[in-house]
Structure formats: C-alpha cells, structure tokens
Amino acid sequence: MDLDQKLSILADAAKYDASCASSGATKRDSLGGTGVGSTGGAGICHSYAPDGRCISLLKILLTNRCLYDCHYCINRRSSNVRRAAFTAEEAVRLTLDFYKRNYIEGLFLSSGIIRSADHTMEQVVNVARTLREVHDFRGYIHLKTIPEASPELIEQAARYADRISINLELPTQQGLDRLAPEKNLGRTKQAMGRIRVKLDDAADRKRGGDRKLRHATGQSTQVIVGADPSTDADFLARSDELYRAYRLRRVYYSAFSPIPEPSSILPPAAPPLMREHRLYQADWLMRYYGFSTSEILTPENPNLDLHLDPKLAWALRNRHEFPLDLQTASRDQMLRIPGLGVKNVDRLLGIRRLTLLRLADLARLRISLPKVRPFIIVADHHPAREGLDTDRLLARLAPKPVQLDLFGHALR
Amino acid sequence: MHCVDPGESFTTWRAAARGLVARDVPPAEVIWEAPVTSLFESAPVLAPPVGRGGAPAVPPAFVELAQTVACHADTRRWALLYRLLWRIVKGGERRLMEIASDADVAMARMLAKNVRREIHKMHAFVRFRKIGEAEDGRERFVAWFEPDHYIVEAGAPFFRKRFANMDWSIFTPKGCAHWIAEEFQLTPGVMRNPCDDPDVMEGIWRTYYRSIFNPARLKLKAMQSEMPKRYWKNLPEADLIEELSRQSSGRSQAMIETPLREVKRAPVNAYLDHLRERSAPVEVPEDPADVADLSLTDVNRMVHACRHCPLWEHATGAVTGDGPDNARIMIVGEQPGDREDLEGRPFTGPAGKLLDQALAEAGLDRSGIYVTNAVKHFKWTPRGKLRLHQKPAAGEIEACKPWLLAELSRVAPEIVILLGGTAAGSLLGSGVKVTRHRGVVAAPHVASRVILTVHPSYLLRVDELRKESEYRQFVADLKLAAGGS
Ligand code: SF4
Numbered sequence: 023m024d025l026d027q028k029l030s031i032l033a034d035a036a037k038y039d040a041s042c043a044s045s046g047a048t049k050r051d052s053l054g055g056t057g058v059g060s061t062g063g064a065g066i067c068h069s070y071a072p073d074g075r076c077i078s079l080l081k082i083l084l085t086n087r088c089l090y091d092c093h094y095c096i097n098r099r100s101s102n103v104r105r106a107a108f109t110a111e112e113a114v115r116l117t118l119d120f121y122k123r124n125y126i127e128g129l130f131l132s133s134g135i136i137r138s139a140d141h142t143m144e145q146v147v148n149v150a151r152t153l154r155e156v157h158d159f160r161g162y163i164h165l166k167t168i169p170e171a172s173p174e175l176i177e178q179a180a181r182y183a184d185r186i187s188i189n190l191e192l193p194t195q196q197g198l199d200r201l202a203p204e205k206n207l208g209r210t211k212q213a214m215g216r217i218r219v220k221l222d223d224a225a226d227r228k229r230g231g232d233r234k235l236r237h238a239t240g241q242s243t244q245v246i247v248g249a250d251p252s253t254d255a256d257f258l259a260r261s262d263e264l265y266r267a268y269r270l271r272r273v274y275y276s277a278f279s280p281i282p283e284p285s286s287i288l289p290p291a292a293p294p295l296m297r298e299h300r301l302y303q304a305d306w307l308m309r310y311y312g313f314s315t316s317e318i319l320t321p322e323n324p325n326l327d328l329h330l331d332p333k334l335a336w337a338l339r340n341r342h343e344f345p346l347d348l349q350t351a352s353r354d355q356m357l358r359i360p361g362l363g364v365k366n367v368d369r370l371l372g373i374r375r376l377t378l379l380r381l382a383d384l385a386r387l388r389i390s391l392p393k394v395r396p397f398i399i400v401a402d403h404h405p406a407r408e409g410l411d412t413d414r415l416l417a418r419l420a421p422k423p424v425q426l427d428l429f430g431h432a433l434r
Numbered sequence: 435m436h437c438v439d440p441g442e443s444f445t446t447w448r449a450a451a452r453g454l455v456a457r458d459v460p461p462a463e464v465i466w467e468a469p470v471t472s473l474f475e476s477a478p479v480l481a482p483p484v485g486r487g488g489a490p491a492v493p494p495a496f497v498e499l500a501q502t503v504a505c506h507a508d509t510r511r512w513a514l515l516y517r518l519l520w521r522i523v524k525g526g527e528r529r530l531m532e533i534a535s536d537a538d539v540a541m542a543r544m545l546a547k548n549v550r551r552e553i554h555k556m557h558a559f560v561r562f563r564k565i566g567e568a569e570d571g572r573e574r575f576v577a578w579f580e581p582d583h584y585i586v587e588a589g590a591p592f593f594r595k596r597f598a599n600m601d602w603s604i605f606t607p608k609g610c611a612h613w614i615a616e617e618f619q620l621t622p623g624v625m626r627n628p629c630d631d632p633d634v635m636e637g638i639w640r641t642y643y644r645s646i647f648n649p650a651r652l653k654l655k656a657m658q659s660e661m662p663k664r665y666w667k668n669l670p671e672a673d674l675i676e677e678l679s680r681q682s683s684g685r686s687q688a689m690i691e692t693p694l695r696e697v698k699r700a701p702v703n704a705y706l707d708h709l710r711e712r713s714a715p716v717e718v719p720e721d722p723a724d725v726a727d728l729s730l731t732d733v734n735r736m737v738h739a740c741r742h743c744p745l746w747e748h749a750t751g752a753v754t755g756d757g758p759d760n761a762r763i764m765i766v767g768e769q770p771g772d773r774e775d776l777e778g779r780p781f782t783g784p785a786g787k788l789l790d791q792a793l794a795e796a797g798l799d800r801s802g803i804y805v806t807n808a809v810k811h812f813k814w815t816p817r818g819k820l821r822l823h824q825k826p827a828a829g830e831i832e833a834c835k836p837w838l839l840a841e842l843s844r845v846a847p848e849i850v851i852l853l854g855g856t857a858a859g860s861l862l863g864s865g866v867k868v869t870r871h872r873g874v875v876a877a878p879h880v881a882s883r884v885i886l887t888v889h890p891s892y893l894l895r896v897d898e899l900r901k902e903s904e905y906r907q908f909v910a911d912l913k914l915a916a917g918g919s
Contacts, residue, residue, distance in 0.1 A: 071643065089703060204713075219777055279651065377533060
C-alpha cells in the first residue's frame with residue numbers, strides 16, 4: 023500500500039476526533055536549532071474542511087487496527103473497514119513535509135489499540151521522540167494516550183508533546199458498559215489525575231527556573247454526544263468535575279456522527295448538531311462567565327433548549343436581576359447580560375470610568391442592541407421593567423430557526 | 435491647506451505628522467496624499483519637530499495601534515491617525531485610547547483588526563512549494579500570496595522564526611520577503627506568481643484534505659466565514675471543496691443505509707483478559723464481618739468498588755493504605771486531599787510533606803510505617819475553579835469504618851497514631867477530643883499503644899505565632915511512638 027492510500031485510510035479514521043486545536047503551547051521557535059517549527063500560543067488554522075472544521079494539525083492514526091469494540095467508532099474490531107498502519111518513519115516524514123510547506127501547525131497522533139496499551143503507546147511516543155530528537159521539530163504535537171498505559175509511558179508522552187489527551191467518550195460508566203465495553207470511567211479519571219500531577223510538577227519546575235524543560239502544558243478530552251441516553255446535565259456535570267479535578271484545558275463535545283460501518287447497538291439517528299453547539303456554549307459559560315451547572319440546567323430540565331442560547335435562557339428565567347445599569351453594575355453582573363462577551367464587558371469597564379455610556383457607544387463596540395437593550399440601563403436608555411415581564415420578549419429574542427454555523431472551533 | 439505625502443509606511447507618516455503637530459496644523463487643514471506635481475512645485479518642506487527629543491509624547495497604546503493601522507490599504511487611514519494624534523496631544527484627550535467606543539478610536543481599532551486578521555491569514559494560508567536544495571543541503575521554498583493590505587513586513591518575522599533553517603521567499607503584489615542563507619530581505623511587490631509548478635506534496639495534501647472531511651456534517655457557510663473565497667485560488671486543496679460538498683449528501687445517505695454490523699466476538703488476547711479482570715464487578719459485602727478472613731489486597735479491591743456512601747462518586751478513586759502490611763506503626767489520617775486523590779496514595783500533598791518532615795525529626799522512617807485514612811474517598815465542594823476539601827460527615831466516617839478496621843486487623847500494628855478528630859472519632863468514638871486527650875490514650879481494642887495528636891493540615895492552617903510551638907508539640911507526640919517518652 024502506498025503512502026497516499028495509507029493516508030486516506032488513517033486520516034479518515036481520525037476525523038471523528040473533534041480536537042484539532044494547536045493553542046496553548048509554550049512559545050518557542052526554530053532559531054538556533056537545526057530543524058523547523060514554532061509555537062506561539064494562539065494556534066493557527068491552516069485550512070477549513072467543507073464541514074466547517076478547521077485543519078490545524080496533521081490528524082492521523084498510527085494504525086486503525088484495534089482490539090477494542092467501541093460501537094460509535096469506525097475502527098472497532100467489529101467494523102469491516104480497510105486496515106492500514108504507518109511506520110514511524112512515514113508519520114515523521116509526512117509531518118515534516120507538510121509542516122515545511124506551511125500546511126499544518128504540527129501533528130495530532132492517535133492510534134487504534136494493537137496488542138496492548140503499552141505496546142501502542144510505545145509506538146505513538148516513538149514518533150514524537152523521533153520528531154523532537156532526530157529532527158529537532160519544534161512545532162506542535164498532540165498525543166492521544168490510553169488510560170491503561172503505564173505511567174512511565176504517559177510521562178514520556180508528556181515530555182515530547184504539547185498537549186496530551188485521553189478520551190472519556192461517555193459521561194457515565196453505564197454508557198461505557200454498553201457502548202465501549204473495554205473502557206472504564208474510573209481508570210480514565212485516574213490516568214487524568216496522574217497526568218495533572220505531572221503537568222503541575224512540570225509547571226512548578228518551570229516557574230522554579232528550569233527554562234529548558236520541554237513538557238506538555240495541558241490535557242483535554244472528548245465526549246460523544248447523542249450516542250447514549252445521557253442528558254446535557256450529565257455531560258456538564260462531568261465536564262465541571264473534570265475541569266476542576268484535572269484542570270483540563272478543554273472538553274470537546276462531538277455529536278455522534280453516522281459512520282460507514284454502523285453497529286447494531288447504536289441509536290438509529292444522529293443528534294442535531296445544535297445540541298453539540300449548545301453544550302459548547304454552556305461549557306463556555308461555566309468556564310468564563312462564572313455560571314454553575316445548576317444555574318444552567320435543573321433536574322426537571324436536564325437538557326439545553328435547542329432554540330435558545332443558554333445565557334439568554336438563564337436571563338429569561340431570572341428577569342428580576344434586570345435591567346442592569348452598565349454604569350455601575352459589577353463585572354460579574356455584566357457578564358450575565360445576554361449579548362455581552364468578556365471582551366466587551368472589560369472594554370465597557372474601562373470606558374465608563376472616563377465617560378457616560380450611551381447606546382451609540384455600545385453600537386460602536388459592535389454589541390447587538392436588539393439583544394442587550396431589554397437587559398440594560400445606559401444614559402439614554404431606561405427600559406421599563408414591565409418590558410422584561412412580557413412574554414413578547416421571549417418571542418422577540420428567540421431566534422428564528424437559523425442554519426447552524428458555529429462549531430466548537432469557532433468558539434475557541 | 436497642507437497637502438502632505440504620508441509615504442508608504444508608518445515611519446514616513448510619523449515624520450510628517452510630527453512636523454505638522456509641531457507647527458500646530460489642525461487635522462482639518464491637512465490633505466494626506468502624495469502631491470501631484472502639476473499642482474505643487476514640490477512636497478511641502480515641514481519644519482523640524484520641536485520640543486524635548488523632538489517628538490510629542492504619545493501613549494504607547496496609540497503608537498502600537500497606529501503601526502498596525504498603517505498597514506491597512508484604506509487611504510483614509512492617514513487622516514484618521516492624524517486626527518487621533520491631534521486629539522491626544524493638542525485636544526487634551528490624553529486618555530482617548532481607553533475609550534474604545536469613541537468613533538475615531540472604534541474606526542482605528544476596526545482597521546487594525548482587519549490588518550491583524552490579514553496577517554493571521556497570511557500565516558495560515560501561505561503555501562510553500564519546494565523548488566530545490568542549496569549545495570549545503572538547505573532546502574529552498576517559494577510561496578505566492580495576495581494580501582489585501584500591506585502586511586508582508588509585519589507578517590514576515592513569523593516565518594523567520596518558524597522556518598529558520600530553510601531558504602524561502604514569499605512573493606506578493608504588496609511586497610516580497612526573503613530568507614536566504616540566513617539573510618533577511620524585503621523587496622518590492624511583483625504582479626505575478628513567479629513559480630507556478632506545483633509541489634509533489636500538494637497531491638498528498640489534497641488526499642489528506644479529502645479524507646479528514648466528514649460528509650455527515652457539511653457546513654459550507656461556517657467554512658467560508660473563516661476561509662473566504664478570495665484566498666481559495668492559491669490554496670491547492672480549495673478546488674476539492676465543490677466536489678466534496680456535492681458528494682456529501684450521497685455519502686452520508688449511503689452511511690445511513692448501510693446494513694448494521696453485528697458485534698464481533700473478542701479475540702483471545704491476554705491484554706483484553708487483563709482488562710476484563712480489572713473491570714469485573716466486585717461484590718462488596720454490607721456486613722463487615724464478611725470481610726473478616728480476606729487478605730489486605732482483597733479488602734483494598736473492595737474499597738475501590740465500595741459504594742457505601744456517596745463520596746466515591748465525585749472522587750478520582752479510593753485511596754487505600756500505603757506501607758508494609760506487617761508494619762509496627764500505623765498512622766491514621768482523616769481522608770485524602772486533592773493531591774492524594776489524584777495520585778491515589780495517602781499523604782502526598784502539603785500535609786503529607788509536613789508529616790514526612792515531622793516523622794524524620796521524631797526519628798521515624800515513613801517507609802516502615804503503614805499510612806492510611808479513616809475515610810477513603812476525597813470529599814470536596816466546588817469553590818471557584820478548585821475543589822475545596824470538606825470534612826467528612828459522621829455517617830461517612832461510619833460507613834468507611836469497616837475498611838479501616840479491616841486494615842487494622844490485617845496489619846495488626848503495635849502502635850497506632852491517630853491524626854486529628856476524624857481518625858479519633860472513627861476508632862475511639864466521638865467522646866474523645868484531640869484537645870483534651872492528646873498524647874497516649876488507652877485503647878487496647880485498637881493497639882497496645884495508641885497516640886492521639888493533631889492532623890498536620892492543622893499545622894498548615896494555624897496562625898504564624900503558634901506555628902513553631904504547635905509543630906514542636908506535634909513532633910513530640912510522634913516521638914511517643916519512637917520508643918522515647
Ligand atoms: S479503542 Fe475503541 S475508540 Fe479507540 S479506536 Fe478502537 S474502537 Fe475506536
């Protein structure tokens with residue numbers, strides 16, 4: 023099989039992994055070295071696929087042969103797909119050749135599980151080691167690890183990679199038992215715990231002056247939405263726990279997608295992509311806007327409204343908090359106004375010290391007036407409290423059904 | 435009216451603007467354009483700047499913004515920048531840059547944003563083609579890019595840093611950048627792509643592009659908002675977009691109609707067997723008496739599967755005892771903390787470090803001691819972005835007690851050191867208070883010698899004044915186990 027054929031199989035096999043971000047690495051470049059590469063913090067999307075997702079990394083599997091039988095996965099042993107495997111040398115060459123042409127920011131390497139967790143991890147780590155040590159590659163590397171891999175191998179992965187991740191896949195053990203019988207929530211959490219300890223220690227050493235230390239700066243995970251009956255509350259509660267306990271940089275929500283070799287125990291239909299989008303929005307509110315999961319969802323309503331963004335939904339449930347005077351409201355209060363993002367809140371805080379805020383100021387900051395108007399007071403706008411109490415508000419603010427065009431990537 | 439030639443760059447504009455400010459020429463009296471020779475004999479000679487260092491002092495935020503705005507292709511940018519400068523240095527609006535909603539500031543910020551976006555797109559969409567190698571093996575690459583703004587100079591340092599060890603040129607109609615034999619050079623723009631032979635890797639890159647696309651999620655609008663059509667003609671993969679989009683509904687329909695595949699039996703494989711063994715459900719007896727004749731290993735396996743109280747659910751895993759199972763001394767703490775929960779071992783966090791230090795000072799070797807906790811799962815409550823340690827409730831201590839008793843009976847230590855109220859409550863009952871009964875306590879059902887002292891996390895919390903004396907007292911308590919008095 024030639025390289026082109028292998029690539030078509032092993033990139034196809036990797037495309038269901040949502041994460042492709044190349045952000046958050048320590049700054050470095052190739053000056054003074056012998057190879058290529060730099061990382062700058064923000065990450066660059068070098069292309070976009072027609073599915074709207076960005077292409078930032080060469081995302082491939084080392085092999086799509088797999089012992090496991092996760093039913094949502096095209097590479098599971100029950101699947102009838104063509105199998106292929108890259109040699110380490112091939113994966114290294116492809117990364118370097120693409121990188122030098124400025125097609126990519128680096129490599130995202132995952133693998134089906136062949137023989138054992140450790141055997142597989144060794145192969146994956148070997149590619150990263152070759153890139154770093156033989157070719158002095160200073161671009162981005164993201165390695166997928168396996169919870170059962172030995173701590174020594176995970177430690178090595180962290181040494182060569184910028185980001186490491188372990189996919190949680192489903193938020194509950196019951197879900198895993200049914201759809202991914204070889205996976206285990208407790209073991210995944212334990213592996214994430216060990217990784218966090220390693221990342222913390224490395225960060226301490228760096229702060230302590232060990233500037234030369236090259237080490238991953240974060241871990242992330244992915245969950246599949248809509249493959250089992252888990253509610254949005256299940257997903258958000260699990261994410262909240264993971265962010266807190268393991269300091270994940272990011273939880274990726276990937277709407278379960280039809281695959282060419284569907285399994286007989288999967289749901290017949292894919293979930294609406296909007297659900298994935300709403301989860302990203304809710305996740306964002308938890309991480310950057312100070313919302314707790316219980317404010318976003320309740321036991322009676324454990325799923326996000328597909329028609330209303332979660333911040334607006336919260337504001338409509340809590341109308342008594344509004345309208346807020348932008349001249350005097352606290353930052354935390356302002357962050358809860360629908361239509362105001364973190365950046366604009368901080369800008370407004372700066373501006374209001376120097377001048378009185380008016381609607382025109384908001385317009386020039388490109389804040390959507392129809393969206394914020396009912397919730398705010400500024401010098402030339404005092405909405406009647408009654409306006410907030412009418413159901414017309416909901417009718418006015420609930421968007422007409424629009425084509426979804428935002429993905430997690432766009433939210434980054 | 436003053437007609438002033440702003441030149442092509444921030445530097446030339448700045449020189450002109452400084453002169454105008456020095457001569458008190460208000461913005462309304464300046465036309466920023468290159469003089470047409472038939473109307474003007476020559477460009478106006480501007481008076482040299484006056485004052486300290488010659489230049490009016492402006493906030494760094496303005497200079498930074500102006501440098502970026504200067505790269506924009508809009509000819510009105512020079513007038514806008516001069517207006518801003520004037521308002522800041524002559525109009526008394528020293529803090530103008532902080533008012534992002536001011537019409538001029540908002541306009542300048544928008545232009546700057548366009549420029550930054552274009553620089554970002556240059557970093558993203560420049561596609562190098564390999565055209566050969568130098569004699570020393572240095573590879574040579576060229577690229578063609580068509581930016582909307584004058585961004586080549588601002589965008590080039592990125593490529594120097596990233597591709598320091600290759601030779602490359604980026605040709606654009608608005609300036610070219612070259613890095614050849616470690617020399618950097620900027621040259622004027624060229625109107626056509628000087629190299630239109632494709633690179634062999636382009637075919638493989640297109641294969642990648644085709645394969646990484648998920649036809650079940652076609653989203654052309656989202657794609658175009660990030661990769662506008664004007665860039666497509668220089669991206670080798672872009673002409674696949676049409677074909678892939680056209681096929682996508684057929685491909686996803688075909689997937690949906692594919693007959694479902696039955697589950698395949700697991701192959702015989704030692705690794706899978708081992709996984710199954712690890713995941714096998716463990717029966718945890720309700721009655722502690724039922725664990726009476728199990729080994730410590732078996733007990734610990736059950737602890738990991740224990741659901742006797744709700745604490746297991748939000749912890750990483752159980753933290754069982756650590757140390758030789760025939761240890762002469764056993765230490766019982768309260769419950770694992772954040773770090774212990776992550777590592778799965780007792781006393782590895784800050785309190786554990788302090789304990790280690792105190793043990794060493796008391797002449798005790800931790801490696802010979804069996805260390806465990808009264809409660810095996812970490813109890814926490816959310817606070818900010820953290821997990822905040824919470825004291826276990828009486829019911830939780832009670833629920834976990836059988837495991838502690840099992841450990842106690844297997845290790846059968848001669849000496850037990852109880853750290854803090856939770857450990858004391860578990861083994862001695864709630865009537866025993868550390869403050870009152872500190873030191874050696876009589877509890878023959880626990881061990882022949884039982885020592886009660888504070889938990890080291892108390893020493894971390896106690897105020898500075900008492901820290902030292904409390905610590906000395908703690909070490910003294912531990913010494914009671916060292917055989918001394
Ligand atoms: S282990 Fe499961 S998730 Fe991983 S590749 Fe194999 S089948 Fe897919």
